[in-house]
Amino acid sequence: SRAPVTVIGLGLMGQALAEALLSAGHPTTVWNRTSAKVDRLVAKGARRAPSEGHALDASPLTIICVTDYRAVRSILGAGERALDGATLVNLTSGSSDQARETAHWAQQRGARYLDGAIMAVPPAIGTPEAVILQAGRAEDLEAHEPTLRALGTITHLGANHGLAALYDSAGLAMMWSVLNAWLQGTALLRTVGVDAATYAPFAQQIAVEVAGWLPGYAEQIDADRFPAEVSALETDVRAMEHLIEESEAAGVSTQLPRMIKAMADRAIAAGHGGEQYPVMIEEFSTPS
Ligand code: NDP
Structure with missing residues (x-):
């Protein structure tokens, strides 16, 4: 029973x-x-x-x-x-x-x-x-x-009794970041007549590919070593500028890309331009 x-x-x-x-x-x-x-x-x-x-x-x-x-x-x-x-x-x-x-x-x-x-x-x-x-x-x-x-x-x-609530919050951070990134791209593409349903499968593929990087990037964070194996933060920042320019030209919001670039700029100012993206953990680990 x-x-x-x-x-x-x-x-x-x-x-x-x-x-x-x-x-x-x-x-x-x-x-x-x-x-x-x-x-x-x-x-x-x-x-x-x-x-x-x-x-x-x-x-x-x-x-x-x-x-x-x-x-x-x-x-x-x-x-x-x-x-x-x-x-x-x-x-x-x-x-x-x-x-x-x-x-x-x-x-x-x-x-x-x-x-x-x-x-x-x-x-x-x-x-x-x-x-x-x-x-x-x-x-x-x-x-x-x-x-x-x-x-x-x-x-x-x-x-630790707080862990379930913290994982819950971490999950929300992931969810909203994925959704907001998708909405940014959708807003951009709609200005030239690409509807949301056409872009969604591309967005999904990118999200899955990027998610695949997480375990390797996590190893860099845990080892506190960020060699630029595939790309340096400096290179990423040029792409961020590009996204801001495209968004501006299309007349869509630049708030999200500007926020991301501001964080990357601070990491570069701190001397991390030649390192890989997860070095940004320092920006996320300090109060702003
Ligand atoms: P509901 O609003 O449907 O139910 C709330 C429940 O809380 C009711 O049973 C209500 O009693 C009771 N309640 C509220 N205040 C008091 C009080 N002061 N004294 C006694 N009972 C009280 O919410 P859900 O069931 O959807 O959610 C419950 C929890 O589960 C929340 O913390 C929510 O975040 C979480 N959760 C919900 C999900 C969902 O999809 N619904 C998903 C994941 C988590 P009464 O019937 O008398 O009003």
Whole structure:
């Protein structure tokens, strides 16, 4: 028989989590501030907890997924309850500071705490495509991993409770950079009648090719050595000027290319013109 589990928070994501656990055969207890959402899950076989406290007591493992950490603390902190022996898996989005603070808070009340980030939309939950990042002690995760696997692919990042939130933010940086670069090119090409759908497959190919450079470039960063094996930053900056000129001539925004060139100019001023692009990590590693 499958391990019992509690889900607190039945918003769009919490419902998907509870449904995946029910589908995998786990006795699932649910609680939500607004009870109408509980009724829907009870109709699918979930057990109703009359209060947050009953929900926490119903299972050795409680998954919580609500709007923000303030809601997490108000739910778990109600009544200054001890959390002895409970394992909490918090899948609410937040900052790494909030994750570490909540870990400290939960552990002081006797709980084992894992902080997670869901890299998926609700319809993907329950499939291997749903990647769920986990941060916290490995032994706390191992005890409940068979249950958590019903939700998707569980990836343990390390003991630092802030890691899931940081990976989540790093992923956003990647996503927006790819999208913004694509939009810049699309804006440029549309001025001569090339529509977005025509350019998209080219853009996709470039994004995939550039992504292939990352492991090799990462080795340069980790070794703190940036030999110009394929191109020097000076050469890249001339191409950046080109992009700015083309954008200006076409009457599209130059904001993004100018920002990138400003960073490269600073790296060159610091003496890195003959080195390879990842030397720019220094620009990204200092406050601006
Ligand atoms: P919803 O807005 O659909 O649901 C929010 C949930 O939080 C509801 O259950 C709501 O209860 C509860 N809640 C909010 N404030 C309180 C409070 N003060 N006390 C008690 N309960 C409260 O959001 P989602 O389910 O979509 O998202 C939940 C979390 O999952 C967020 O952190 C989100 O960033 C993250 N996430 C969501 C993804 C998505 O695609 N939806 C993807 C990846 C992560 P009530 O029903 O009573 O209002």
